[in-house]
Amino acid sequence: MIYLQLFLAFLRVGFFSFGGGMAALPLIEKEVVDTYHWLSNGEFLELVTLSELTPGPIGINSATFTGFKVVGVWGSLVATLAFCLPSIFLVSLIFRFLSYFEENVIVQHFLRGLRPAVIALIGIAAYSLAQKGIKDWFAIGLGTVVFILVYYRKKTDPILFLLLSGVAGLIWYGS
Amino acid sequence: MLPLIKREIVEKKKVLTEEEFIEGLSVAQSLPGAIAINTACFVGRKARGIAGTLVSVLGASLPSFLIILFVASFFLQYRHLEAVQNFFRGATPAIVALIIGAVVDIGKSALDDWGDLIIAFILFFITLFFNLHPLWIVLIGGMLGVLRRK
Structure with missing residues (x-):
């Protein structure tokens, strides 16, 4: 059950983390701290700091860290795989329709509309970490x-x- | 990081031409997920199909995975020590400063479109006020993008 929860939580993070690692922080925090209580506020702050200090994407780092803390190596494997699956799926899907993807007006307007969303997400990350730390x-x-x-x-x-x-x-x- | 990927893929191994790499990169940046992972998916696919994608993703994620496993296994044992806690208490304001710096930078680049900034503010406040799941910010932002430019 815990494996399924880890899988679904990081699948959601992978699917909705547009605009880089900092914009992904509120998503990760929502799943890992608020919804499932896998990490305390303090541990989440430490995870963000460790992610900055080590190489690699924040999404992978947080999936591996959380999975390991909750159930051990198998947990980190499941969480990290779940985080990567949307990338694999979407690139494979889009690969054949690349020019359609790049020229479709609705897709491009949707992506353009993400700019304010990304600003808001990074702002929320700053606010939430400041409040905690x-x-x-x-x-x-x-x-x-x-x-x-x-x-x-x-x-x-x-x-x-x-x-x-x-x-x-x-x-x-x-x- | 990107110059590093480019040197491996375009200059040394010649898996992709420069043009294909730039196209792949723009797709990798517009899709959700980590950019390094998305780029790996794209490059692997181009070179060897689905199997190439899987191998590339494994290669791109394994180092971070192993480093964090290593770090976490020590960290979770020693995190309660006072010195460790004091270090992280000091590091947190710096993290917040870095993130605020990123908001300012991206906000500045959005200055040419006041609508963007207003939407960003509204999304920020409704999320905090109603404690929304952040995935709604992504969906609402994207849909507003479509509606505004119809």
């Missing part, structure tokens, strides 16, 4: 500093700021 003035200050740094130093790998921010937390909260 920013609880004191130090965190607000740290977030503001990182935002300014990331925004004006686009050439520096954001992972560096992420690590430094973690170290700052280690020092501040540890003392």
Whole structure:
């Protein structure tokens, strides 16, 4: 039963995650935290951080992580496969009708309409993570500093700021 | 990541021509799912049919899968340690900052279409207010796209 739930949850994530990993976060959170309670709020935050720190798509990372936490290696296999299935299915389906897909007006307008949806989704991801993880003035200050740094130093790998921010937390909260 | 895929597929292995790669990429980006996985599906299909798709997806997902299994098996044992918790407490504001940066960037690119921004705001607030499943944002956004441009 748990395998079926994992399968369906990540099948939904795979089918509706348009616009990249950050836009997929609210979908993942809804399934994994709100609906099935597989991860706590804290664990979800940790998963997002780990996904940023490791290579690979957030969808795969969260499927593997959640599946493993809930039932072990077989769980991560089922969840990861479920996340990839929509890609396999849709590419195979569209492959033969590629020019139709690219020229069909309704399809293209639908895809164009996803731009505001993706902005809203990433906004929800930011709001929800801030609500869960920013609880004191130090965190607000740290977030503001990182935002300014990331925004004006686009050439520096954001992972560096992420690590430094973690170290700052280690020092501040540890003392 | 994309230059990496391109070098392997177009320049080294010559599975696809540059044009085919660009076409595949635009399809991969417009379909749901991870872009790397979608690109792998497309390239595999082009080279060796359905079997090619399956092998490519396996190749594209296996490294992340193994890395996360490895990380998770350690992490779930040690996550309760105070030092680990403090590190993640510090990292979270940075994650939020990165995501807000992404919203600002994408929002700016949408500035040429005020309708987009207004719809984005409405979708944002109704989802939070009514606690909707985010898949509805995708469906409503797409349908509004079709209706607005009829």
